[in-house]
Amino acid sequence: MSKSGAKKIQAIRGMNDLLPSDSPRWQFFEAKVRTLMQRYGFDEIRMPIVEQTALFARSIGEVTDIVEKEMYTFEDRNGDSLTLRPEGTASCLRAAMEHGLLYNQTQRLWYQGPMFRHERPQKGRYRQFHQVGVEAYGFDGPDIDAEVILLSARLWQELGLSEHVTLELNSLGSLEARAAYRETLVAYFNEHRALLDEDSLRRLESNPLRILDSKNPDMAAMLDAAPQLLEHLDDESREHFEALKRMLEAAGVQYVINPRLVRGLDYYSRTVFEWTTTALGSQGTVCAGGRYDGLVEQLGGKPTPAVGFAMGIERLILLLDTLALVPSEALGGSDVYLLALDDSATTEALTLAERLRSELPELALTLHCGGGSFKSRMKKADKSSARIALLLGEDEVASGSVTVKFLRDDREQRQINQRELATILPELLTR
RNA sequence: GUGGAUGUAGCUCAGUGGUAGAGCCCCGGAUUGUGGCUCCGGUGGUCGUGGGUUCGAUCCCCAUCAUCCACCCCA
Known part of the structure; x- marks a missing residue:
């Protein structure tokens, strides 16, 4: 909303944005x-x-x-x-x-x-x-x-x-047979000119074959009796x-x-x-x-x-x-959401995320950015598609570990040494 | 190009000639390091745009733009 009153610029008619959800x-x-x-x-x-x-x-x-x-x-x-x-x-x-x-x-x-x-x-x-x-x-x-x-x-x-x-x-x-058929067809339509609607009269000049495709019920009988393309091949x-x-x-x-x-x-x-x-x-x-x-x-x-x-x-x-035919597993998203409990561990979270991305190139990991309360960080983890949240607070930083919390399964959370994460995480995600 | 319907919060929609509401979403709190359920509070709108009628228009009228659906045509 601008105060200047400038006109909103929108996409060109008929040209659509493809949004992240699409x-x-x-x-x-x-x-x-x-x-x-x-x-x-x-x-x-x-x-x-x-x-x-x-x-x-x-x-x-x-x-x-x-x-x-x-x-x-x-x-x-x-x-x-x-x-x-x-x-x-x-x-x-x-x-x-x-x-x-x-x-x-x-x-x-x-x-x-x-x-x-x-x-x-x-x-x-x-x-x-x-x-x-x-x-x-x-x-x-x-x-x-x-x-x-x-x-x-x-x-x-x-x-x-x-x-x-x-x-x-x-x-x-x-092309030759089609041209010959076209002439036959035009002759037929000219015989029944009175039955043709406005669109069809126009097409008689431009593309007479298309008249056959007309949905006009008044012309159906006349079209049924028209010379058949397949008989003129x-x-x-x-x-x-x-x-x-x-x-x-x-x-x-x-x-x-x-x-x-x-x-x-x-x-x-x-x-x-x-x-x-x-x-x-x-x-x-x-x-x-x-x-x-x-x-x-x-x-x-x-x-x-x-x-x-x-x-x-x-x-x-x-x-x-x-038809609801796009399988849910095709809908993408992250496997893991990594968050610092508070701002004191932001840097450690960032470096841990990078280390995991180096060690596990297949892993889709979202790092929490933008601060906020612990509650709001957890909410964002929940909103993400991640099955696992990795929590990093003062205790974890002090002991070189990370807390693994399962967001979708009824499983006890556990604390894992950061050095073992790269081997254990893939196992936790497949089960 | 033609016809019909619709434009109110980010989304889905109520509503009234006296300058607006719900649900969802988002933020905060109840719960000093644990999301989803519940409860409480909060942010957010010149009611598509321009003009007219009126003391006063989001509401009535006109125009315009946009979206959707159909015709035409096409994937």
Whole structure:
């Protein structure tokens, strides 16, 4: 509260602080992801948050909502148009191409970090949000499609989410087949123009496939009778899709074919998929991706097949939270709280803490700082997650010992020689 | 960009046209070196911001900002 009356500065709308009480679940999630990627042979890549605006315009599609109205775009001091990345696929591909990672070789990459889209925030949707992305380059068969889907399925399993998410699957066909289907569809919609709502009329120009996704009940019958994407696939895409389905079945992964699953970004072709949940309100997609075989060429590289997906970390954490799936032992905190009984032993407490940290590198020890009454020091020990409090008073200093008090178990406290602490403390903590 | 709801203590929320309260939290004490339970006391708010009506507004009116939810779109 300032007396000056100056306006409070707050965080930008839709950009959230991650508070100390939140970060343990993020770390829990991130640790799961990191080891999983390693187990599947995917290597981490890190890209800048800012790119040339043209990268996104050329990859995501000029007429998509993201590019048209959701990007944080600004001019650099030298007049270049720069953009805060709205997604990771384009950046990842740019980096891989720029450093020759696609030259005569395949790549399996993953990344994690903030993305930016200027949308109205709501539950599970923020202007700065975080994604984990997975991209595989140079594989054209359905095995890699299955592999990345299985990777995601295993993550749900490890997080305890399997029962709460559904895999939706579709194929968009080759870019040529998709373009042909698009014309058929536009012709159909034009025949039934009178039934289209305002949004759909707009999409008829921009992205007619998305009309299939409409939730408007008045259009349901007309949409049901519309030409089906899956019936207009080219033979190669059809075989690819059938093979993928067989592989998923062999691996025991359940899926639902959703012929209206289209994905919003222009670069997708063939396989597209989404993992959805009903537990998060209207932002039900927690992970989505697919194939984008044409994108490398579109960005000026040699034709290179590619497949990938991105998951929304906020949404997944929200889901873990609502389902109470973050184990309490993952919540971190200290093992031991070391306190001087009064100010006379402050220095001894400090040096003892340092000695223990040298002798027991695995130990999480919080040293009481800031004085206060003995009672308040004990209260802080209690508030901490520590199972053991180490007390250091005049008597202990005089005898070179420390009092060990158990804060969570019904055990007698005891006095231990400071020199024996490093060997005894780990035992006391495991029992 | 559109619609709806909500802004009172650090948090969760009551409340009234006569300048505010509870619970939790925090601090101190009951208990000179022993936390959690209990009891007592205390700190903390220009009632989102700006304007209007009024003798007087936290309350009524207008505007604005923010948050949440939904639409759109997306992870």
